[in-house]
Amino acid sequence: MAGNGLRVGVIGVGFGTRVHVPAFQSEDWEVAALCSRTQANVAKAAEEHGISHVFTDYRELISSPDVDAVAVVTPPVSHEEITLAALAAGKHVLCEKPMAMSGGEAVSMWNAANQRGLTAMIAHEFRFTPQRAHVKMLIDEGYLGEVETVSVTASLGHARGASPGALRWQSEAAMGGGQLAGIGSHYIDSLRYWLGDVVSVSGTLGCLNPERTGASGAIVVADTDDSFSVRLQFARGTECTFSYTSNAPVSLGVSTHIHGNEATLSAPQAGLNPDPESVVLGGKKGDQELRAIPLPEALAPFKDARDGRLMPFRLLIREFERGIREGTSPGPSFADGVACQQIMDAMHESSRTGATIELGQV
Numbered sequence: 001m002a003g004n005g006l007r008v009g010v011i012g013v014g015f016g017t018r019v020h021v022p023a024f025q026s027e028d029w030e031v032a033a034l035c036s037r038t039q040a041n042v043a044k045a046a047e048e049h050g051i052s053h054v055f056t057d058y059r060e061l062i063s064s065p066d067v068d069a070v071a072v073v074t075p076p077v078s079h080e081e082i083t084l085a086a087l088a089a090g091k092h093v094l095c096e097k098p099m100a101m102s103g104g105e106a107v108s109m110w111n112a113a114n115q116r117g118l119t120a121m122i123a124h125e126f127r128f129t130p131q132r133a134h135v136k137m138l139i140d141e142g143y144l145g146e147v148e149t150v151s152v153t154a155s156l157g158h159a160r161g162a163s164p165g166a167l168r169w170q171s172e173a174a175m176g177g178g179q180l181a182g183i184g185s186h187y188i189d190s191l192r193y194w195l196g197d198v199v200s201v202s203g204t205l206g207c208l209n210p211e212r213t214g215a216s217g218a219i220v221v222a223d224t225d226d227s228f229s230v231r232l233q234f235a236r237g238t239e240c241t242f243s244y245t246s247n248a249p250v251s252l253g254v255s256t257h258i259h260g261n262e263a264t265l266s267a268p269q270a271g272l273n274p275d276p277e278s279v280v281l282g283g284k285k286g287d288q289e290l291r292a293i294p295l296p297e298a299l300a301p302f303k304d305a306r307d308g309r310l311m312p313f314r315l316l317i318r319e320f321e322r323g324i325r326e327g328t329s330p331g332p333s334f335a336d337g338v339a340c341q342q343i344m345d346a347m348h349e350s351s352r353t354g355a356t357i358e359l360g361q362v
Helices: 015-026 039-049 058-063 076-088 103-116 130-141 179-195 310-326 334-353
Strands: 007-011 030-035 053-055 069-072 092-095 120-122 147-155 198-206 211-213 219-221 227-234 239-245 253-260 263-266 281-284
Touching: 007 015, 007 058, 015 030, 015 039, 015 069, 015 310, 030 039, 030 058, 039 053, 053 058, 058 076, 069 076, 076 092, 076 103, 092 310, 103 120, 103 334, 120 310, 120 334, 130 179, 130 253, 130 263, 147 179, 179 198, 179 227, 179 239, 179 334, 198 334, 227 334
Parallel strands: 007 030, 007 069, 030 053, 069 092, 092 120, 147 239
Antiparallel strands: 147 253, 198 227, 211 219, 227 239, 253 263, 263 281
């Protein structure tokens, strides 16, 4: 057994073995079991990472007495089923984003965790990147005064060859795919982390580049969003516009600008995911330009050069462990996951109807 005495089973060998497994192992957890539907894949991954037990049926992993917690790293379509089974078996759960296929599914997962008194969190690790944690600190300290407006613009592009890219589950609505769910959910979580509850949503979602190459080599049409533009109204009065495309011929990265009545913050991001080295720029009323604000050392306690997501993910796992020790569910919790899911549901409804959707409180 590893140093902290906790044992996790990881269900999924894609992102599961790239980030979840090395992060848990680096934080002194024992990754006691690994599951994938394909025996050859799970056996190979287990050998590479020194994992003793392998399964092709998640139910067997969940029922194992060698597992205290379960990391659900599968497509969203299976999150509710696996999570409910894990909670029923008395296992703590770290579930990948997006939490579920709908707000209704997310609520059922949240209720089950509450009823069992188990720690249940969502893998929104980007809360813990130094840049986003720094923005949170500055807002909470009052650097901006009253936060009035936020704009997020993501102009990202993928290489387009002579033929469309391969069809993957991320392009299938029935599997829980789409850029809003896959990438947008991270931003929604960070915006809620910074600014609190959202009370209304309006916007549109679209698919500007739908063609994919199916397994047979035929061209098929994706039915998920690759671009969206939305407006969020927060309970505190802040208005946010968020536009995203994955079809930019030239990728320009992501710009986030936050304006208060006393100052401005800017959080530039070069690529799809926030870089642990990214900085926060700021300026007070009367300044002629923004300048980098020194990062408190506590927000970047270590570096992990293996993958840019590992440092924030390891900080997330530290919170997961703290929750298990204390009998709580730290943020990003299932309550946060429900709120995020409800906002995404509202985005889809607004896109379909053209209406502004009012939200209740979670």
